[in-house]
Amino acid sequence: MIGVDTSLTETERKYLESTVAMLQEEVLVDELDERHLRDLDRNEETSEDWRTFMRRVGDRDLLGVPVPRAYDGAGLGFLETALTVQAVAYAGCIMQACQVSMSQHGGRTLYSYGTDHVKETYLRPWLRGEKIAAQAFTEPGSGTDLAHMQTKAERNGDEWVVTGEKRFVDFAGYADFMLVPVRTGGEDGDHEGISYFVVDADADGLETIEQQSSWHGYRGSDARWLRFDDVAVPETNLVGEEGAAWPMITDELNLEHITMARYCLGSSEQALEIAANYTLHRDVDERSISRYQAVSHQIAESATKLDAAYLLNTRAARCLDEGGMGAGRLESAMTSYFGNEAAFDIADASMQVMGAIGTTDKYPVERIQRDMRTGRFLGGATEVIKNIIQHDVYERIADDEFDGELVGAEYEGLPWTTELDGTKAVAPGDDD
Template sequence: MYEHLLSKEALKLREEVRELVAWVPRQTILDMDADKIQFPKEFLREAGRRNLMGCRYPKQWGGRGLDWVSTCMTMEEVGTLGYIFACTFGVGAELVCDAIIQHGTDEQKAKYVRPLLAGEIFAAECLTEPRGGSDFFGTSTVAVDQGDHYLVSGQKRFIVGGEGADYFLVYARTDHDPKAHPHKALTCLIVDRGPGVKVEYLYGLMGCRGGGAARLVFKDAVAPKSNVVGQINNAYAVFNTMMVPERLGTAAMTIGAARPALEVATGYTTRRKAFGQVIAQFQGVSFQVAEAAMLLDACRAIAYTTASAVDKGVRPDVVRRLVSQTKKFITESCQKVAHNAMQVMGGIGYTNVFPVERIFRDLRLASIWTGSNEVMSMIIAHQWYKEYFERKAARDHENDAAEAGAPDEKIYE
């Protein structure tokens, strides 16, 4: 449980989010998983109407002026509807808005943030390309300077909200000198849906359906210079700050998406009988439920600790490690939660009589998107070694061994 970490205002917000969750029709969940709904506009409109999106942003732009701890709570609760609900909720309100709030102009905030948080328009982030996922600096999308505007051409892949969004946050190459340093060659642009923007392909996904995941083709799409987010040729600064909401938000909503699997499995094991007794009385079953409950609580512990670190302004490189650890640990742990839930339910858990199979499919995305978990491990390792050399321990623990000074034994080359 995590109530003790929430302010009175956040606890009140949680009840409001739970009311939104209760409002969503069952048929909407089923229709999204069946791809009958390609993008949940009605859900996002209702979330906006209730002022539930972007709770940590300033009130003047449509937020509530709360913190990252409150945001994690919100994302977890929204995630209980299904992973894709939190994906679409978060991509616009927690990613695109974050970039504009942190790096954009007041005019951009008024035009793009305020109406999005009100549920009046929708947004998507365009990062991944057909020739590269984690290779952000290898982008081949280009923006050609035309004086007062850019013409954007290229392709972006796996874009949640590609079908449904009204505008896109696009990373494109603006310095076309082959010798230009990749960190200083890209620009972040807001591109409105219109001429030159085409949904080329809608993906058939294993899970997380109904989010409008598409391949977008930009062909001379117009982006006014006033739509540059941050500075020209400095998209890296935007990308760097975006990794916090992208990965921490993903982690928090994964907890919520896994939670119903454990709840359904727990209820099932208290009713299902075998060998004359309910199966919850068998350790082979109850221990798997216990492990899943433990993992969810551990996930909350790391999520809310990291959220608190972000709120308290812990130095960025340490936050980057904490966020990466949080994303990796939670996404892998929650996949284990869903696995245990299906395992204790047996064959019926593998059918669509219960929602566990959908949750299991949905959660497989969690360790792939917003930076694969292998990339998270790379970041964690790099930063941990850096911190190791910076640290000054209270004592040299290496010497706390009986033969620590043995001659010719500590050989490193």
């Protein structure tokens, strides 16, 4: 935020400042310095680099921020969770923030619903920075419409056998384990009948079909398209009840909407600061370009969008702090829509006012602009997020006649069309 963020308490502001300082002084140094961020963007990172990063952030309590300390989390709230990923993106890059963010929403799911085996074997080492996770939700035939997933699991004695394909799985090349929702019952598109598993990355039958990291933004995670060919998964790796994963997934995505918008804003803030400084020192026709209002107004607009988006995000995080993981769906959707769009606008304006140099890798602005473009759909496309917003706005302001029909056939299968009443996941540990 530009200036003092009075929407945060002094303690929260200090948490953010000290986390940024810690990342700059202790984590993103030596082999993880700025040169390494360029390597990440060129997909030239190594597994050892990622493990070093995870150990460093794990040692400093930046993984699993909303998970109790008894399970190796930080035992803090959802607002501190958002501030943490903001700090990682601001001091480092989007992929680092993405893995740290996954440990917040995915970690919270494993903590709330995982068996003792899942907590001891996967959650704790993950939050200590000893293991790397991947989130394998998307399939070739189902992205936005998650409930149309075709990957399935069938019970075989005390095991489940998983068959199907998942794609665009960040960190698949480095992961020790994956979070994998699959269909175990019900019909195509049903919310019921989806189960959530933890699958070892080296399990027999789990193969790479294609490496997918050379996309527009979000590079450096060795993302892959995977085939599950009769992969055996023990019963103890089922997270939550069989067939009852949908509300867990929607709650997880609810938190992800907040963290993703927040880390996109952290990245775009970095771009804006670079651009504003550049315009002060770049002369055109013997005048600093900051003195051309066509330039400085872009800085003004960007700064205003940034601050507004942070405020919206803080409100959404506070809704979760008050109501738990599934609370504040409307506020989470609003911060996702407004935050991701604002982050792109800011990064794009930052590149624009820098001229050609802004398109080179001399500054990280070019990378951030590509990352922010990608952010407009990967955690839920803006168009889809607006579907949630319009529904929940109508529901909140409507009179008794409103029957919720805006969630109709057109949206069936989308992860956010769960009716509000009666389906909210109640996590056993939510009071901790």
